[in-house]
Amino acid sequence: MAGTLAEKVWAAHVVRSAQGEPDLLYIDLHLLHEVTSPQAFDGLRLTGRPLRRPDLTLATEDHNVPTLPGPIEDPTSRTQVETLRRNCAEFGVQLYPMGDAKQGIVHIISPELGLTQPGMTIVCGDSHTSTHGAFGALAFGIGTSEVEHVMATQTLPLAPFKTMAVHVDGALPPGVTSKDVILAVIAQIGTGGGQGYVIEYRGSAVEAMSMEARMTMCNMSIEAGARAGMVAPDETTFSYLQGRPHAPQGAQWDAAVAAWRGLVSDADATYDAQVRIDAASLTPFVTWGTNPAQGAPLGAAVPDPESFADEGAKLAAHKALEYMGLSAGTPLREVAVDTVFVGSCTNGRIEDLRVVAEILRGRRVADSVRMLVVPGSAQVKVQAEAEGLDAVFTAAGAQWRLPGCSMCLGMNPDQLAPGERSASTSNRNFEGRQGKGGRTHLVSPAVAAATAVLGRLAAPADLVPA
Amino acid sequence: MEKFTTHTGIAVPLRRSNVDTDQIIPASYLKRVTRTGFEDGLFAAWRADPGFVLNSPAYAGASVLVAGADFGTGSSREHAVWALMDYGFRVVVSPRFADIFRGNSGKAGLLTAAVSDGDGELLLKLLEEQPGASATVDLQAKTIECRGVVVPFDVDDYVRWRLLEGLDDIALTLRHADLIADFESRRPAYLPVTTPA
Numbered sequence: 001m002a003g004t005l006a007e008k009v010w011a012a013h014v015v016r017s018a019q020g021e022p023d024l025l026y027i028d029l030h031l032l033h034e035v036t037s038p039q040a041f042d043g044l045r046l047t048g049r050p051l052r053r054p055d056l057t058l059a060t061e062d063h064n065v066p067t068l069p070g071p072i073e074d075p076t077s078r079t080q081v082e083t084l085r086r087n088c089a090e091f092g093v094q095l096y097p098m099g100d101a102k103q104g105i106v107h108i109i110s111p112e113l114g115l116t117q118p119g120m121t122i123v124c125g126d127s128h129t130s131t132h133g134a135f136g137a138l139a140f141g142i143g144t145s146e147v148e149h150v151m152a153t154q155t156l157p158l159a160p161f162k163t164m165a166v167h168v169d170g171a172l173p174p175g176v177t178s179k180d181v182i183l184a185v186i187a188q189i190g191t192g193g194g195q196g197y198v199i200e201y202r203g204s205a206v207e208a209m210s211m212e213a214r215m216t217m218c219n220m221s222i223e224a225g226a227r228a229g230m231v232a233p234d235e236t237t238f239s240y241l242q243g244r245p246h247a248p249q250g251a252q253w254d255a256a257v258a259a260w261r262g263l264v265s266d267a268d269a270t271y272d273a274q275v276r277i278d279a280a281s282l283t284p285f286v287t288w289g290t291n292p293a294q295g296a297p298l299g300a301a302v303p304d305p306e307s308f309a310d311e312g313a314k315l316a317a318h319k320a321l322e323y324m325g326l327s328a329g330t331p332l333r334e335v336a337v338d339t340v341f342v343g344s345c346t347n348g349r350i351e352d353l354r355v356v357a358e359i360l361r362g363r364r365v366a367d368s369v370r371m372l373v374v375p376g377s378a379q380v381k382v383q384a385e386a387e388g389l390d391a392v393f394t395a396a397g398a399q400w401r402l403p404g405c406s407m408c409l410g411m412n413p414d415q416l417a418p419g420e421r422s423a424s425t426s427n428r429n430f431e432g433r434q435g436k437g438g439r440t441h442l443v444s445p446a447v448a449a450a451t452a453v454l455g456r457l458a459a460p461a462d463l464v465p466a
Numbered sequence: 467m468e469k470f471t472t473h474t475g476i477a478v479p480l481r482r483s484n485v486d487t488d489q490i491i492p493a494s495y496l497k498r499v500t501r502t503g504f505e506d507g508l509f510a511a512w513r514a515d516p517g518f519v520l521n522s523p524a525y526a527g528a529s530v531l532v533a534g535a536d537f538g539t540g541s542s543r544e545h546a547v548w549a550l551m552d553y554g555f556r557v558v559v560s561p562r563f564a565d566i567f568r569g570n571s572g573k574a575g576l577l578t579a580a581v582s583d584g585d586g587e588l589l590l591k592l593l594e595e596q597p598g599a600s601a602t603v604d605l606q607a608k609t610i611e612c613r614g615v616v617v618p619f620d621v622d623d624y625v626r627w628r629l630l631e632g633l634d635d636i637a638l639t640l641r642h643a644d645l646i647a648d649f650e651s652r653r654p655a656y657l658p659v660t661t662p663a
Contacts, residue, residue, distance in 0.1 A: 015649045016642050022624055024639060026649050028657055036543065038499035049636070052646075058660040064497070076497035083499045094660045115658050127542040127566060143544035143570030145635070153639045155646055159622060191484055192536040192562050225539060227565050245663035248656040256656040291484045291539070312483040312534055319482070409541075411493045430488040430540060432511050 002266040004163045005232050006198040009138040009263070013121050015155055022157040028120040030150045031106045032059035032093065034084040035411070036125030040148035041087040049152045054092040056154060058115065059084060062105045063411045065098050067374050067401035072098075077412065091151075104377020104403045107131040107345040111215065112379050114244025118233035118260040123150055128345045128427065129228075130221040134214035135241075136233035136263045138198070141222065161227055162272040164197040165265075168205040170279035175460050177355075178213035179347060179425070179444035181205070181277065182220040183285040187295040189275060194226030197273065200265060201231050205279035211240040212351035219346045220427050223292035232264045284459045286332055287429045287442040289320035294429075296332065298447065298459055304328035323431055324439050325419070332457050335441070339422040340371040340452040341434070342445055343401075344408040347425035348376025350383050352445040357389040359449035360396040362466035366455030371398035372414060374406040398452065410435045423451040467575045469632035470605055473556050475529030477601035477612060478519055479593035483534035487567060490538070490546040504545055505552035524598035532559040532589045532601075537578075538567025547574045557603045559610060559619065561586040572625040573635060579603060579610060579619035588617065605630060 003011070016024040030053075037059070044051060051057065061084060064077035072078040081098070088095040096102040102109060107128055110116045118136035123129060125147040132139035146156055168181055186193075199221050206214065214231045221229030231237075238257055241247045248256040287295040288302050294317065296303065305317035305328065321328065326335065342348075342356050356373065365371045373393045375381035381403055384390055390400045407414040408426035416422055416438025425448050429440040441457060450458040495507030512518045519525065531550065537560035538546065547570045550558065557577045571578045581589065592613045593599055601612040605626060609616050621629075628635070639646075 016645050020623065024642060024645070026646070026653075028653075029660070035496050039501045039544075042499075042501065047636075055659040055661055063493075074497075080497050080499055094662065113663075115660065117658060120657070125542060125544075127540065129542075141542035141566055143542055143547070143566060143573065145544060145570060145573035149573075149636050149639065152636050153643075153646060154650075155639060157624075157635065157639060159624070190536075191539050192564070195536075195562060195565060222540075222566075225536070225564055246658040246660075248658075252656040255654070259654065259656075291486065315481075316483050409488075409493045411496065428486075428488065428540060430486045432492055433488050436492070436494075436511060 002268040004265040004269045004271060005136060005200055005230055005263055006138060006161065006163050009119055009121065012119065022159045024155050025121060025158050026155055027123050027150050028056060029115060029122045030057045031110055031122065031124035031129070032057060033062050033106050033126065034080045035063045036144050037087065037147055038080065038083045039144050040151055041091065043148040044151055051091040051093065051151045052154045057093045058110065059088050059093050059095040060103055060106050060109055061098050063405045063409065065404040066413050067404050067406050069402065101378050104379065105345045105348060105405055107219065108348060108376035108380065111135065112244070112377060114241055114247035117241065118237060119263050123156065127222045128219050131215050131219040131345055133218040133221070133228050133230040134211060135237055136230060136260070138228055138230065140228040161198045162196050164194060164199045164273040164275065165271040166199050166201050166275045166277065167203040168201060168277045168279050169203040170205055172205055172279045172282060175446055176282050176284060177444045177446060178209055178217045180282055180285040182217045183287065183292070183295045183442060184282055185275065185277060186220065186224045186293050189224050191223065191291050191293045192225045194221060194224035197226050199226045199229045201229060206231055207234065210351060211236060212349045215349065216346055220292065223427060233260045284444060284447050286447060286457055288324065288326060288332060289317060290323055290429055290431050292427070292429060292442060294320055295442070298332055298457060300332060302326045302328055302330045302332065334456060336456045337421045337423045337441065337451060338369060339416060339420055340369055340448050341407040341422055341424040341426060342372065342448050343374030343376060343406050344426040345376065346427045347445050348374060348380065350380050352425065353380065353384050353389050355445045356449040357392040359446060359460050360398065361392050363396055363453050363463070365397040365452045368455045369452050371452045372401055372407060373398050374401040375403045377403050407434050409433060423448050423457060467632045467634060470575065470577055470629040472602065472604045472606065473529065474600055474602040475556065476525060476527055476598055477530035477532055477593050478525045478528045479590045480519060480531060480533040481590055484536045484539055485533055486540035487538055487543050487546040488540055491543065491549040496543060496545050501548065502552060504549040508549040508553045522597060527554065529554050530557045530559065530601045530603060531555050532593060535561040535583065536564065538564040542566045544570040544574065547571050547576050551576050559586065559589060572628065575629065577603065577605060577621065577629060579621060581610070581617055581619050585617040588615065
């Protein structure tokens with residue numbers, strides 16, 4: 001029977017299937033961090049159950065870690081990180097702690113170590129696990145009860161997903177990135193539009209994207225409500241993986257690539273839903289509201305809530321503008337920000353930092369703006385410094401930080417103060433996400449850099465030549 | 467897990483769509499390493515507003531939450547479910563739930579009752595007209611009764627069975643340990659392990 005990519009990966013992992021019950025799926029890789037794991041480890045201890053496969057489990061410290069040198073000052077944050085260290089030691093789980101050369105945001109380190117591979121099932125107690133789907137893996141976020149379930153059994157009982165194809169055909173115009181694509185997709189289908197679906201991104205624009213760009217897009221699949229996002233593996237995927245520490249070698253590499261080449265949706269496979277995006281029509285995209293679907297092209301104005309047909313959307317837009325301190329009709333390019341954040345599991349990879357450095361080279365961050373550039377991992381930091389990008393950032397007046405989740409979420413010292421407004425390369429513009437009372441505009445790294453220079457939402461094309 | 471058959475309690479109308487898990491419990495409350503005591507973080511930012519619905523004395527002791535569509539979007543934090551349950555909620559009613567939130571709820575014993583858009587609006591109206599009114603949620607019959615009006619709701623059959631029986635998922639899976647071991651013996655040799663390369 002013809003199948004989609006997602007269905008093929010699913011079928012290859014079914015341990016048990018029974019009428020009227022969810023399929024039991026085997027999990028190839030379980031990623032852990034300090035926030036969603038302590039209660040799961042506690043559950044194992046309470047029931048006397050062992051962690052079944054420590055060799056398929058990896059932990060890192062990311063959400064709570066400060067990005068300035070020094071220890072964790074906040075006692076509850078410190079307790080959470082110390083608890084992870086104790087738990088990993090007790091259950092034999094490999095941990096990359098703060099300061100380690102392999103530490104970083106969980107969704108950045110697994111691909112860069114070569115642990116994320118095509119056709120795998122990957123889970124983590126973090127919704128942005130969808131990132132790993134860029135390799136043709138079926139990867140999704142789970143809650144702490146499920147974390148405990150995977151620890152104890154290396155499986156999960158899962159109800160079947162529906163499949164959605166998002167076709168992005170054509171060439172992206174200069175200055176338009178995969179971040180703009182995914183923000184446009186979310187604005188089109190809504191925060192619940194992907195609910196119950198695994199999205200497969202297809203089409204010539206996706207095929208032309210780097211692995212980093214694909215990861216950005218898959219990362220934000222969850223913001224459309226989708227459980228996972230996937231891209232079929234191809235030569236770009238294989239060349240990214242080859243030679244990485246955990247990638248197969250020699251004859252195993254050949255066997256793996258042969259298997260991976262079969263991980264494409266069959267020509268006659270059917271999807272439960274289809275969405276089409278014309279890549280050439282896209283422009284830089286930014287959010288104006290308090291959920292990731294409340295976005296618009298940078299060239300547009302803040303919308304009038306009364307222009308929404310749906311009563312719920314109208315009410316949500318009114319509340320969003322009130323929270324964001326914006327008036328309908330204001331051109332988005334006139335919205336001034338005081339903070340720019342570059343980083344996170346969405347846009348904290350080396351390619352993102354190169355884009356930002358290219359724009360900041362020979363320019364200055366506006367006096368009214370504080371700009372944080374936070375590498376997604378220790379390896380990204382080393383690479384960026386080897387390329388001299390850190391010098392570009394600091395010369396422009398930006399702060400170059402240590403790796404971690406940083407200002408993506410208010411769990412570590414990097415936060416917005418009440419009323420502060422950011423342009424952020426992260427993934428969520430929810431009320432208070434970046435700090436209580438903070439206001440977030442989601443943007444691409446290119447828009448973030450141009451915004452930092454001008455002090456208001458802007459694209460690189462708005463800048464005078466450096 | 468506690469069995470769930472039928473539940474009657476004061477129902478709160480929360481007229482908001484896209485109630486994301488950062489609103490249900492902000493990240494600053496996620497630093498605990500224990501499983502209880504998250505009620506103080508529930509809707510922490512909104513509860514600071516005296517006009518917020520949960521601050522009305524009419525809803526003291528409420529245990530059924532009726533919200534707009536797309537409830538539980540965003541972060542996978544199960545703390546959102548724990549915060550709702552620690553506060554006293556046993557049921558959340560919405561026209562649509564985010565997948566991860568709904569999965570987490572089923573594991574922890576919080577019933578997520580999905581109603582039609584029209585019935586969701588009807589329940590909100592009934593509750594707003596009479597603050598402090600009760601609702602009865604019957605999981606066997608899959609119905610919600612409020613002020614004499616009965617509406618149907620959807621819930622996954624398997625989750626419903628587990629809630630009705632109060633069964634622990636991990637124990638159910640471990641009954642099939644032999645199948646798991648058999649699957650493991652057939653995994654391709656090229657798949658990675660996390661021990662340092």
